[in-house]
Structure formats: structure tokens, C-alpha cells
Amino acid sequence: xxxxxxxxxxxxxxxxxxxxxxxxxxxxxxxxxxxxxxxxxxxxxxxxxxxxxxxxxxxxxxxxxxxxxxxxxxxxxxxxxxxxxxxxxxxxxxxxxxxxxxxxxxxxxxxxxxxxxxxxxxxxxxxxxxxxxxxxxxxxxxxxxxxxxxxxxxxxxxxxxxxxxxxxxxxxxxxxxxxxxxxxxxxxxxxxxxxxxxxxxxxxxxxxxxxxxxxxxxxxxxxxxxxxxxxxxxxxxxxxxxxxxxxxxxxxxxxxxxxxxxxxxxxxxxxxxxxxxxxxxxxxxxxxxxxxxxxxxxxxxxxxxxxxxxxxxxxxxxxxxxxxxxxxxxxxxxxxxxxxxxxxxxxxxx
Numbered sequence: 001x002x003x004x005x006x007x008x009x010x011x012x013x014x015x016x017x018x019x020x021x022x023x024x025x026x027x028x029x030x031x032x033x034x035x036x037x038x039x040x041x042x043x044x045x046x047x048x049x050x051x052x053x054x055x056x057x058x059x060x061x062x063x064x065x066x067x068x069x070x071x072x073x074x075x076x077x078x079x080x081x082x083x084x085x086x087x088x089x090x091x092x093x094x095x096x097x098x099x100x101x102x103x104x105x106x107x108x109x110x111x112x113x114x115x116x117x118x119x120x121x122x123x124x125x126x127x128x129x130x131x132x133x134x135x136x137x138x139x140x141x142x143x144x145x146x147x148x149x150x151x152x153x154x155x156x157x158x159x160x161x162x163x164x165x166x167x168x169x170x171x172x173x174x175x176x177x178x179x180x181x182x183x184x185x186x187x188x189x190x191x192x193x194x195x196x197x198x199x200x201x202x203x204x205x206x207x208x209x210x211x212x213x214x215x216x217x218x219x220x221x222x223x224x225x226x227x228x229x230x231x232x233x234x235x236x237x238x239x240x241x242x243x244x245x246x247x248x249x250x251x252x253x254x255x256x257x258x259x260x261x262x263x264x265x266x267x268x269x270x271x272x273x274x275x276x277x278x279x280x281x282x283x284x285x286x287x288x289x290x291x292x293x294x295x296x297x298x299x300x301x302x303x304x305x306x307x308x309x310x311x312x313x314x315x316x317x318x319x320x321x322x323x324x325x326x327x328x329x330x331x332x333x334x335x336x337x338x339x340x341x342x343x344x345x346x347x348x349x350x
Contacts, residue, residue: 022049065104109161115145123182124342138191141179172200204247222252282316
């Protein structure tokens with residue numbers, strides 16, 4: 001069984017509810033009272049908090065958040081506790097309290113909540129090219145959420161909402177597992193690159209056991225799966241990230257670092273992590289054939305990687321000039337719209 005962080009999806013209370021709103025300053029409560037001055041709300045003021053009774057919890061939150069009367073700081077420091085109409089206010093229920101900002105973000109994240117509850121994901125595959133043979137070496141697996149109307153929720157929107165609402169652990173796990181399962185369904189016999197956020201994994205042995213289980217159950221050769229770490233600049237502990245990569249390697253998987261060259265922190269991490277593959281940041285790739293500074297940095301990265309025994313992938317290649325420049329430099333792999341965009345059906349040949 002996975003822990004609650006990876007499985008539970010938060011809910012937004014609905015129906016007739018008692019809502020307790022408190023703030024450190026009385027003038028903020030007065031603001032809220034004026035915002036919600038409507039006969040549809042039954043209101044009682046009790047010193048440091050106001051009790052509202054309403055048929056729709058999200059209406060109260062949305063109106064407060066959308067009003068222009070509250071500052072961002074006030075929204076963050078207003079505490080809101082939802083209770084049933086007959087429930088009694090006590091400190092034991094305080095853990096359910098959140099700031100106005102948090103509740104509003106959760107309400108706006110209803111699409112993500114639906115996706116997670118229903119496991120409604122699809123995977124698009126972007127080809128990765130072997131630069132020496134000009135054949136498809138593998139695919140990066142990119143998850144999208146599928147909404148009830150069949151429209152897609154982008155990875156950026158999903159992960160942004162998940163970070164703000166405590167759903168990151170659940171989302172990252174489901175994306176990893178969906179990538180493996182969909183690759184099996186599509187009968188992919190090439191390498192697959194699967195992204196993961198190190199901040200979503202607090203204990204590799206525990207958090208990654210389902211991911212490892214599915215890889216073995218679907219009979220993947222572990223060496224064909226590359227787990228790609230993203231957002232290394234937000235990792236507080238290099239030792240924690242080293243522990244995660246060590247776990248993957250002990251299970252026979254390979255590892256990659258994304259966006260190398262995008263900042264000092266990524267170079268620092270590279271020096272301490274020893275990944276199997278580094279991906280040169282697309283900002284360095286863009287128009288590299290025209291920019292002497294980008295060329296100098298790229299040469300240094302490739303030289304450093306070769307000395308460390310790492311393979312090099314240039315990502316975000318959009319034209320033949322960018323590719324030819326990196327090919328002459330000696331990169332191992334290439335990825336970008338020049339070769340193929342992410343698609344639900346994997347590109348089988350160039």
C-alpha cells in the first residue's frame with residue numbers, strides 16, 4: 001500500500017456547511033463581512049471569528065478571493081475552517097483549517113482533483129535520436145491529464161496546481177506509473193525517459209516501490225528506463241537526491257539530469273550526482289550556431305560530461321543548423337521539434 005501522500009486526493013466541502021473564518025485583525029473580519037453581505041448567508045460574529053452558514057462552501061471562498069478588498073497577504077493569513085451545520089467548533093478540528101489562498105487554489109484545482117481520482121491520464125511520446133546513426137534511440141514520456149470533455153490539462157498546469165494543494169506526491173507517482181503502463185501498451189521496445197520531481201519523493205524505498213513493481217511486472221529491462229530528474233535547483237538536500245538516484249541505479253535503471261547548464265545549481269548537482277545522461281538546456285541550444293558564448297558553454301559541458309563518462313543529449317533542437325553544430329561537437333543524442341513533436345502515437349522512424 002502507498003501512503004496517504006501518494007493516494008489521498010483532497011476534497012472541497014459542499015452542501016450546507018458551517019464555515020468559520022478567523023483573522024488576527026478585526027478589520028480583516030469586517031472586510032470579509034462586507035464582501036459577503038448577502039441575505040443568502042446566515043452570519044454570526046464571535047469575537048475573533050465569523051460563522052457563516054451557506055449551501056455552497058466554494059461560493060463563499062470564491063467571492064472572498066475574487067474581491068478586490070483583500071490584499072494577497074491578508075488572503076494568506078485568513079484561516080478558514082469548514083464544519084457541518086451541526087458540528088461543534090473545537091481545536092481538534094483545527095487541522096482542517098486552511099488559508100483563503102489555499103482553499104481558493106483547491107477550488108480552482110477541481111480539474112486536477114477529477115483527473116487524479118479517475119486516473120485520467122494519457123502519455124505523449126517525443127522521439128530521442130541517436131546522433132551517430134540517425135535512428136530513434138528512445139522517447140521522452142510526457143503526461144497530460146484528460147478532462148471529462150476530453151480536453152487536455154498540460155503538465156505545467158497540473159504540477160503548478162499540485163504543488164499549491166499538496167497533491168504533488170500523488171500526481172508524480174501516477175505520471176511515472178502511467179508512462180510505464182502506456183509504453184507497454186504501445187509496445188515500445190526502445191529506451192523510455194520518465195520525468196520525476198525529487199521533492200515528491202521523501203523515501204525512495206517506500207515512494208518508488210509501485211513504480212519499480214510496474215516496471216518488473218510489465219517485463220521491462222530496467223536498463224531501458226531512464227529516470228530523468230527535473231527542477232534540481234529546488235532541491236534543498238543534494239544528499240537526498242543522491243539517495244534517490246542511488247536507489248534507481250541499484251534497481252538497474254539509468255538516470256538523467258534535465259536542463260544542465262541553466263544555472264550554477266544544476267552544475268553543482270551534476271558534479272555530485274554522476275547521472276548516466278545529461279540533457280543540455282534548450283536555452284543553450286537555441287541558435288547556438290550564431291552565439292559564441294553559448295558555443296563556449298556547450299563545449300565546456302560536453303567536455304566535462306565526457307570526462308565523467310556521461311552521455312550527452314541536446315534538447316530543444318528546432319532546425320538543422322543547431323543539430324549539425326552539436327553533432328560536430330560530439331553529442332550522443334538529440335531531441336526537439338526538428339525530429340518530432342510529442343504525440344500520442346510514438347513516431348516509429350524518422
